[in-house]
Amino acid sequence: MSKTLITGGAGYIGSHTAKTLAVRGRDVVILDNLSYGHRDFLKWGEFEEGDLADTAFLKDVFSRHDIEEVVHFAAFIAVGESVAEPRMYYENNVRNTLNLLGAMQDADVERIVFSSTAAVYGEPQTATLAEDHPLAPLSPYAWSKRMVEQVIRDYGEAYGLKSAILRYFNAAGADPAAEVGERHQPETHLIPLILHTALGIRESIKIFGTDYDTPDGTCLRDYIHVTDLSVAHALALEHLANGGESDIFNLGNGNGFSVREVIDMAREVTGGNIPVETTERRAGDSPALVSSSEKARNILGWQPQHADVRDIIETAWKWHQKDCR
Ligand SMILES: NC(=O)c1ccc[n+]([C@@H]2O[C@H](COP(=O)([O-])OP(=O)(O)OC[C@H]3O[C@@H](n4cnc5c(N)ncnc54)[C@H](O)[C@@H]3O)[C@@H](O)[C@H]2O)c1
Structure with missing residues (x-):
């Protein structure tokens, strides 16, 4: 073949x-x-x-x-x-x-x-x-x-x-069966950094900027x-x-979630204390990046099965608990 x-x-x-x-x-x-x-x-x-x-x-x-x-x-x-x-x-x-x-x-x-x-x-x-x-x-x-x-x-x-x-x-997120998952070195992505904080590998999660023109002042991203x-x-x-x-x-999923929303959801999923440190805006960060993915749905017939941010965090949590043991 x-x-x-x-x-x-x-x-x-x-x-x-x-x-x-x-x-x-x-x-x-x-x-x-x-x-x-x-x-x-x-x-x-x-x-x-x-x-x-x-x-x-x-x-x-x-x-x-x-x-x-x-x-x-x-x-x-x-x-x-x-x-x-x-x-x-x-x-x-x-x-x-x-x-x-x-x-x-x-x-x-x-x-x-x-x-x-x-x-x-x-x-x-x-x-x-x-x-x-x-x-x-x-x-x-x-x-x-x-x-x-x-x-x-x-x-x-x-x-x-x-x-x-x-x-x-x-x-x-990660493979729902946790056979593989996210492991970047150094890690720069928000959800793994939050989960490393929940696991005690990091002391706190930094929020870069709380004064953006968004509902809670933190950046919106499409996960x-x-x-x-x-x-x-x-x-x-x-x-x-x-x-x-x-x-x-x-x-993308076409929905923007703020940094604070993702942290709150991670607190719910992990049941852990996730200390936050707020700092200045980071150069080059857009307030919001949200997709329209209609074309992929229409032409490729793509239908996301894990569009819920809770599902994304739950699968990532399952993986990180296993990977960081
Ligand atoms: N992670 C994201 O959110 C994201 C968002 C947009 C685009 N992308 C793109 O998706 C792709 C994959 O990202 P990822 O998060 O899986 O990154 P990753 O670093 O986990 O994977 C990249 C892989 O490419 C390999 N590689 C790099 N240079 C190589 C080379 N010269 N020869 C052979 N192998 C080489 C690395 O060893 C690594 O396994 C990248 O092209 C990235 O730009 C990622």
């Missing part, structure tokens, strides 16, 4: 997607250099350990496996670090993606699903963000994703590459369960395999 290559499949979203694709009967190959991935997340499919910077390795992987499609997660993901170290970000996220696209072209692999981000929109000009909202990245990280989007579209025009570009809002996100990748692959047009899709 022909296979699906998952770059970055030892990471958070990639490992959940490996599970979803394997459960749906796909034969998967994971390519990861384990720079931020985890060997114990490699539970589905075959593993190829190596770096996208290594073009000989890429050529070898494509020659040894009958790969018919690629899901490309591998990237560096920390916005703040990208401001301090743009070279790292452009080299890994842009140049190494060019290596991947070149190896795909040489091996006649014509379909790719690419992990982009809501950060390509920059400051929101409307209450919810649809795919045609103007693009104005605010960091090298967001620019690196924007650039790759353009490269993929140009390769589509010139070489016939078929693509689904998926712009995620805030991925959160999407990682399993729902992984299913969207499976549907995007099926869309392309069935001859669907290349397209761009937002992935």
Whole structure:
């Protein structure tokens, strides 16, 4: 059977997607250099350990496996670090993606699903963000994703590459069976930081800014369960395999939850005391980032099953209790 290559499949979203694709009967190959991935997340499919910077390795992987499609997660993901170290970000996220696209072209692999981000929109000009909202990245990280989007579209025009570009809002939660979950080092994402505080690994959770023009003064974000996100990748692959047009899709739930609401919900779920420290606003944080994901629902038939933020926190809590033991 022909296979699906998952770059970055030892990471958070990639490992959940490996599970979803394997459960749906796909034969998967994971390519990861384990720079931020985890060997114990490699539970589905075959593993190829190596770096996208290594073009000989890429050529070898494509020659040894009958790969018919690629899901490309591998990237560096920390916005703040990208401001301090743009070279790292452009080299890994842009140049190494060019290596991947070149190896795909040489091996006649014509379909790719690419992990982009809501950060390509920059400051929101409307209450919810649809795919045609103007693009104005605010960091090298967001620019690196924007650039790759353009490269993929140009390769589509010139070489016939078929693509689904998926712009995620805030991925959160964990596999409901807790076989994999979120483990970033360093951790910068809100829900894991809150749960680490509930577990006593951190002393308090910081709220950056309490004077935003939002109902309780803290930032609003759109949280999407990682399993729902992984299913969207499976549907995007099926869309392309069935001859669907290349397209761009937002992935979020369309509801904004404030930082305080998420902390309150985590207190309910964990029953724990979660001390809060309020500090100044952080540069570059938008007051609200909320998606319109109608297009993914209409064209891909995507229907999130874990849209409730309680469900997202409960699955994350189950995972973190196990992972942080
Ligand atoms: N987590 C989110 O909320 C979020 C939001 C928007 C977009 N994204 C995008 O989703 C993708 C996955 O994010 P994640 O949270 O799972 O991150 P992650 O760090 O857990 O996973 C990324 C994986 O890619 C691997 N990798 C990085 N560079 C590599 C290289 N040169 N060669 C081989 N492997 C390499 C890492 O080892 C890691 O396993 C990224 O592209 C990220 O930009 C994530």
